[in-house]
Amino acid sequence: MKFEVTRNPSPLSDFDREAAISDPTFGSHFTDHQVVVVWEAGIGWHSAQVIPYGPILMDPSSAVLHYGQEVFEGIKAYRHEDGSIWTFRPEMNAARIQRSAKRMALPELPADVFIDSLHQLIAVDGDWVPKPEGEKTLYFRPFEIAAENFLGVRAAKRVEYRVIASPVGPYFVGGVKPISIWIALDSSRAGKHGTGEAKTGGNYAASLLAQQEGYDQGCSQVVFLDAETSTHVEELGGMNLFFIYKDGSVVTPGLDGTILRGITRDSLITLIRDRGIKITERKVTLDEVREGAKSGEIAEVLACGTAAVITPVGIFKSRDEEIVIGDNQPGELTVSLREELTGIQYGIVADRHNWMHKLAD
Ligand SMILES: *Cc1c(COP(=O)(O)O)cnc(C)c1O
Numbered sequence: 001m002k003f004e005v006t007r008n009p010s011p012l013s014d015f016d017r018e019a020a021i022s023d024p025t026f027g028s029h030f031t032d033h034q035v036v037v038v039w040e041a042g043i044g045w046h047s048a049q050v051i052p053y054g055p056i057l058m059d060p061s062s063a064v065l066h067y068g069q070e071v072f073e074g075i076k077a078y079r080h081e082d083g084s085i086w087t088f089r090p091e092m093n094a095a096r097i098q099r100s101a102k103r104m105a106l107p108e109l110p111a112d113v114f115i116d117s118l119h120q121l122i123a124v125d126g127d128w129v130p131k132p133e134g135e136k137t138l139y140f141r142p143f144e145i146a147a148e149n150f151l152g153v154r155a156a157k158r159v160e161y162r163v164i165a166s167p168v169g170p171y172f173v174g175g176v177k178p179i180s181i182w183i184a185l186d187s188s189r190a191g192k193h194g195t196g197e198a199k200t201g202g203n204y205a206a207s208l209l210a211q212q213e214g215y216d217q218g219c220s221q222v223v224f225l226d227a228e229t230s231t232h233v234e235e236l237g238g239m240n241l242f243f244i245y246k247d248g249s250v251v252t253p254g255l256d257g258t259i260l261r262g263i264t265r266d267s268l269i270t271l272i273r274d275r276g277i278k279i280t281e282r283k284v285t286l287d288e289v290r291e292g293a294k295s296g297e298i299a300e301v302l303a304c305g306t307a308a309v310i311t312p313v314g315i316f317k318s319r320d321e322e323i324v325i326g327d328n329q330p331g332e333l334t335v336s337l338r339e340e341l342t343g344i345q346y347g348i349v350a351d352r353h354n355w356m357h358k359l360a361d
Contacts, residue, residue, distance in 0.1 A: 001037070001048045001113050003120045008032040008052035014127075021130040021167040026307070027139065031125035031165045035117045035142075039107045041157035048113065050120050053164065059149040063156045068202045069146035071100035074306045076137040077122060077165075077359055079129045080347035085122055085360040087140075088306075088345055090115045092263045097142060099261075100198040105155035106144050115357070117142065117163050122359040130167050132346045139168040139307070171308035172220065176338065178314025178328050179303070181223045181236065182214025183286070185318055188227035189234065189258075196234075196258035203260075207237035219317055221303065225286060226258065232283045234258060236303055239311070240265040243284055244300035244333050245292070254281035264304040264341070270353060271340055277333075289316065293323045300331025310338040 011032035012020065020029040030053050038047045064070050073093045078086050094111035101108050118140055122129070130136035142163045146156030172179060187210045190196020195203060210222045221239065226232040234253055235241055240262040243251045250272050255261055272279045292298030293316075301313035312335075314328035325331075343349030344356065 001045065001110075001116070003035070003048045003050055003116070005050040005120070005124065006052065007124065017127065021128060021136065024130070024136065024167040024169050026168050026171055027141075027166045029167055031121070031128040031138070031167075033121060033124045035121055035161075035163035037109070037113060037117070037161040038147075039109075039159040039161070045107070045109065045113065045161075048117075050124055056160075056162075058147070061149040061151055063146035063148050063150055066151060067146070067153065068200070068205070069104055069106060069156055070143060071097055071104050071106060071198060071200050072141060072143035073097050073199060075118070075140045075142070076168075076306060076345075077118070077129045077140065078137055078345050078347070079132055081132065082347075083361075084347075084358060085126055085129050086345075086347065086356045086358050087118060088357070089263055089267070089355045090118060090357050092266070093142070096199065096261060096263070097144065100200060101144055103195060103198040104200055106146065107159055109144065109161050113161075114142065117161075119359055121163055121165055125165060126360050128165065128167055135170050135309075135342065137168055138165050140165050168307075172311060176312065176330055176335070178312040178325070178330060179221055180219040180315040180317055181221045181303075181313055182210065182217055182219035183316055183318035184210035184213075184222050184224050185230070185320075186210070187224075188230075189224035189237070191227040191258065194227075194258065197255075197260060199260060204237065211237055217317060219315075223316065226283075231285050231287070233286055233289060235260060235262075236305075239303040239305035239308060241284075241313070242268065242302045242304065243289070243292070243298055244302070244331060246297050246299045248333075249278040249280070250333075251280050251282060251284055253284055262305055264306055264309065267341060267355065268304055268310070268337060271337060274352070290321070290323050293325050296326075299326055300334050301325045302331070302334040302337070309342055310334060
């Protein structure tokens with residue numbers, strides 16, 4: 001598929017762009033261009049374009065506004081010391097947006113078009129990828145929306161895939177400090193055969209009430225328990241969890257259809273195995289977390305995702321209790337895995353698994 005490129009006639013000046021990327025707050029500035037590819041029933045994907053960044057002219061009856069038929073991705077571009085621009089395992093994001101789309105009755109974008117769309121945006125907006133100091137990156141937000149003007153309830157016959165990009169700094173301001181996590185006791189994120197495995201806006205919408213409650217209690221994230229029994233710890237609103245035991249072994253909740261298949265999660269499992277550490281995917285109950293924290297059996301907990309990479313978890317909190325992990329300090333393995341993964345991403349640690357994909361010289 002060939003992309004038609006229409007340059008932004010008034011891109012941000014070098015001065016304003018440098019200002020925007022020097023101290024970016026997460027997801028508040030956007031580059032000069034966006035990608036659009038259209039899909040129509042009976043025709044398929046067509047009209048691949050790079051166009052100036054700007055509002056979407058949308059009919060108020062557009063299906064996505066009413067029934068939330070949409071999916072998205074999050075993936076970053078990293079600038080290496082020699083100036084080249086790279087991304088991390090894009091074929092995984094390409095496969096995941098297809099799986100998410102399938103669950104939400106949206107068409108599957110070919111993987112090569114997904115990867116090409118990142119190249120296309122970097123070709124025109126490469127200057128927006130910050131220098132690596134201070135863990136800065138350009139965050140891509142690819143997404144697919146039902147863009148048919150129709151209020152009937154069925155899968156849309158017109159869909160748009162778009163990519164926008166935003167220069168970002170560290171997700172959590174204040175550096176690598178343990179975060180406090182609010183335990184959602186009154187809301188579930190994903191049920192059996194639900195949409196938990198799809199990266200779709202509705203899952204996020206469903207998490208916001210508990211997130212708000214968490215903020216009010218001094219927590220920056222929320223952990224959701226399994227919908228069926230409310231006893232297993234599943235994942236955060238947008239990050240997967242790992243538990244590190246005193247004996248050195250690691251446990252992460254298994255993928256049973258209600259947990260998002262994090263690419264950072266998958267990469268960490270590999271890096272942990274590479275070190276010869278035992279890693280198990282299994283259910284982890286809140287009781288086990290409580291008792292393990294108290295006895296010291298659980299030494300570290302980390303949360304991971306593309307946006308925040310790896311973040312130590314210091315405290316789990318609910319209206320009933322406060323569970324402190326270790327001494328509420330970043331754990332040794334957590335910090336070391338974080339250095340290794342970001343080192344691979346920024347090109348300063350050997351990329352043993354060929355995870356890095358070059359976007360520009
Ligand atoms: C995106 C996301 C993650 C993290 O996935 P990565 O591929 O590592 O960025 C974890 N949980 C949820 C619910 C997510 O939406």
